[in-house]
Amino acid sequence: MQVDYTVYSRSVLATAVFSALFLLAPVLFIVVFAFHTGAYFSIPPEGFSLKWFISFFENDRFRHAMWVSFGIGAIVTPLTLAISVPTAYALVRGDFRGRELINLLIMSPLIIPGVVTGIAFLIFMSALGIGPGFVALVLALTCFTLPFSVRALVANMHGLRPELEEAARNLGASEMSVFRHVVLPQLRPGLLAGGTFVFVEAIDNFSITVFLSTMNTTPLSVESYGYIRDFDDPTVAAMAAVLIALSTGLVLLVGRIVGLDRMFRVE
Amino acid sequence: MQGSDAIRRRNAWWGLAPAFAVLAMFFSAYAIFLHTSLQPGTSGGAAAGGWTLDNYARYFASANERSVLWRTMRISAELTLASVLIGYPMAYVIVRCASSGLRKFLMISLVVTFLSGTVTRAYAWLIILGNSGLVNTVLRKSGLIDAPLRLVYNEIGVFIALLHFVLPFFVLTMMAPLKNIPRALEDAAVNLGASRWRTFFLVTLPLSVPGIVAASSLTFAVALSSFLFPMVLGGGRVRMAANAIYEHIFQAFDLPFAAASATVFLVIALFFVWVFGMLQHVLRLGPSDRLR
Numbered sequence: 247m248q249v250d251y252t253v254y255s256r257s258v259l260a261t262a263v264f265s266a267l268f269l270l271a272p273v274l275f276i277v278v279f280a281f282h283t284g285a286y287f288s289i290p291p292e293g294f295s296l297k298w299f300i301s302f303f304e305n306d307r308f309r310h311a312m313w314v315s316f317g318i319g320a321i322v323t324p325l326t327l328a329i330s331v332p333t334a335y336a337l338v339r340g341d342f343r344g345r346e347l348i349n350l351l352i353m354s355p356l357i358i359p360g361v362v363t364g365i366a367f368l369i370f371m372s373a374l375g376i377g378p379g380f381v382a383l384v385l386a387l388t389c390f391t392l393p394f395s396v397r398a399l400v401a402n403m404h405g406l407r408p409e410l411e412e413a414a415r416n417l418g419a420s421e422m423s424v425f426r427h428v429v430l431p432q433l434r435p436g437l438l439a440g441g442t443f444v445f446v447e448a449i450d451n452f453s454i455t456v457f458l459s460t461m462n463t464t465p466l467s468v469e470s471y472g473y474i475r476d477f478d479d480p481t482v483a484a485m486a487a488v489l490i491a492l493s494t495g496l497v498l499l500v501g502r503i504v505g506l507d508r509m510f511r512v513e
Numbered sequence: 514m515q516g517s518d519a520i521r522r523r524n525a526w527w528g529l530a531p532a533f534a535v536l537a538m539f540f541s542a543y544a545i546f547l548h549t550s551l552q553p554g555t556s557g558g559a560a561a562g563g564w565t566l567d568n569y570a571r572y573f574a575s576a577n578e579r580s581v582l583w584r585t586m587r588i589s590a591e592l593t594l595a596s597v598l599i600g601y602p603m604a605y606v607i608v609r610c611a612s613s614g615l616r617k618f619l620m621i622s623l624v625v626t627f628l629s630g631t632v633t634r635a636y637a638w639l640i641i642l643g644n645s646g647l648v649n650t651v652l653r654k655s656g657l658i659d660a661p662l663r664l665v666y667n668e669i670g671v672f673i674a675l676l677h678f679v680l681p682f683f684v685l686t687m688m689a690p691l692k693n694i695p696r697a698l699e700d701a702a703v704n705l706g707a708s709r710w711r712t713f714f715l716v717t718l719p720l721s722v723p724g725i726v727a728a729s730s731l732t733f734a735v736a737l738s739s740f741l742f743p744m745v746l747g748g749g750r751v752r753m754a755a756n757a758i759y760e761h762i763f764q765a766f767d768l769p770f771a772a773a774s775a776t777v778f779l780v781i782a783l784f785f786v787w788v789f790g791m792l793q794h795v796l797r798l799g800p801s802d803r804l805r
Contacts, residue, residue, distance in 0.1 A: 252609070252610075252611065253609050253696070253699050253700075253703070253709065253712070253717075254602070254605060254606060254609060254709070255709050255710075258602045258605065258606065259602075259606055261599055261602040261603070262602045262603040262605070262606035262607070262619060263619075264599070265599045265600065265602070265603040265622075265680065265684075266603065266618060266619050266622035266623075267622075268599075268677065268680075269622045269623065269625075269626040269677065269680060269681065270622045270625065270626070271641070272629075272634055272637035272638055272641060272677065273625055273626060273629045273634075273637070275637055275640075275641055275647065276629075276633055276634075276636065276637040276640075279637075279640065286645065287640050287643075287645065287646055287647065287650070288650070289647075289650050289651065289654060328531070329531040329532060329534075329535060330532075332527075332528035332529070332530075332531060332532075333528065333529060333531065333532040335528050336526070336527075336528030336529045336532075337529075340526075340528065340529075342526070348529065348532075351536055352532060352536065354539075355539065356734075357734045357782065357783070357786050358738075358779060358782065358783075359737060359738030359740075359754075359755055359775075359778060359779065359782055360738055360740060360755075361738065361740050361755040361758050361759060361775065362546075362738075362758075362775045362778065362779050363542075365546065365758065365762065365768075365771060365772060365775055366542040366543050366545070366546035366775075367542050368762075369542070369545050369546050369549050369768065369772065370538075370541060370542035370545050370546065373545050385538065388535065389535050389538060389539045392532070392535055396532075446627075446628060450630050450631055450632075452631055452632060452740070452741050453738070453740045453741065453755065456759075457762075467630070467631070467632050470632045470633075470636075471632050471741070471745075474632070474635075474636050474639070474745070482632070482633070482636050483633075483636070483637075485633075486629070486630060486633035486636070486637075489629075489630055489633070490625070490628065490629050490630070490633070493628040493629075493630075494624075494625060494628055497624060497628060501624075
């Protein structure tokens with residue numbers, strides 16, 4: 247066997263690199279466009295400045311939307327993780343009938359079109375007397391993001407050795423303390439990866455959020471959609487650059503601890 | 514040992530309690546939603562009981578609704594096919610490449626795309642493909658075209674932006690099944706004199722078919738539910754199922770009809786998930802098991 251032999255040909259490699267460039271192009275473009283002085287795209291560029299970043303941060307509606315979005319993320323993320331940990335533990339270690347079915351039900355928000363979930367929650371929340379708004383957004387997004395974190399934690403728990411828990415039990419530890427002192431400390435990668443997915447999805451979601459927003463509770467995704475519909479300048483590009491920097495920083499940080507390959511392992 | 518098992522089973526149910534609360538909320542929402550779709554389609558809202566299948570009858574009688582549904586399925590199928598064609602090689606190179614730099618570059622392109630936000634990406638494509646956007650400006654300055662190519666507010670723009678959206682889902686799902694194919698099998702075929710293409714078609718491809726079905730299933734489901742991209746890049750001219758439902762609510766204010774069309778749409782989406790699931794099941798059994 248030759249040492250320098252690769253199983254794929256040049257054309258396969260070229261396709262892969264082309265796909266990656268296709269993926270990166272709009273992201274790189276929008277970040278560069280955020281610094282463009284003119285309101286419209288032009289070649290050669292009219293110069294570069296920070297004026298659209300200032301426009302973004304000085305816009306009251308965007309500032310408010312940022313608080314709404316981060317508020318939602320700050321509540322939904324720990325809430326979803328708190329629900330996911332016992333769920334994933336039961337799914338991996340529990341031995342009972344109907345486990346497959348329960349797993350399927352928990353994963354169902356992933357395959358149900360977001361718009362359908364959005365309307366269902368709009369009708370449900372109105373029927374309960376809560377109506378659209380912050381509480382409705384938190385509840386709907388918690389349901390919707392649960393599969394992301396359960397998935398990450400189940401993958402994490404499959405890698406743990408049950409012998410460690412067995413040993414603790416044999417030494418007289420209660421189920422509760424086995425969980426707290428043996429299982430939980432080993433779940434850090436799953437919590438970090440799952441938490442990142444949940445946070446990013448809670449902030450980015452549009453199809454459910456648009457049905458549950460009100461005039462006073464408009465998250466960034468819906469606010470920025472309204473802006474690009476009504477105005478034509480790179481303010482949203484500046485917002486995008488800020489959010490991309492934040493989320494990429496977050497993922498690289500988590501990826502350093504967990505490893506990117508492990509974080510994005512999709513089963 | 515029996516006792517310990519019983520304890521574990523009971524604890525398992527306790528552990529699932531919070532998830533059951535979430536599921537109860539989720540499915541109550543769908544139950545009330547289904548109920549709404551059976552109400553008479555008045556926008557007054559105070560419908561006093563009364564069950565009717567009117568909304569469903571109206572939905573299936575409308576040629577417009579049927580064409581939206583058909584277009585949604587056709588675009589989703591095209592997107593899935595395109596994802597297989599350019600996503601498979603990408604997943605394959607990530608799994609098999611010897612250079613960690615190349616692998617890191619490909620992974621980062623996937624991750625950054627995932628993180629860059631949907632509204633952002635729709636907006637970026639709008640400016641890149643617009644009449645005085647990046648593509649048209651470059652082509653015009655280089656003298657290749659005189660009039661701008663029409664790339665937005667039609668299916669081309671929607672397709673490009675959606676392909677960009679669904680591709681990472683395909684590639685990330687395709688990586689694990691490809692990783693599970695032992696490299697030794699491919700090396701053996703090559704050592705025995707098979708060409709790369711022969712190796713691919715006789716060894717790699719057959720072994721990865723269940724993975725392709727799984728990844729296509731997710732890609733197709735994600736494509737079916739597209740909402741924002743057709744809304745921004747289609748400019749009202751390329752309506753997919755989710756957009757039609759949105760208009761029934763926010764333009765016609767006809768909640769019962771919107772609920773009925775969403776129910777039909779949901780049933781179709783679940784039907785395809787089921788078909789892909791069955792296909793995966795049959796393929797996983799393998800030829801010898803199927804004969805049994």
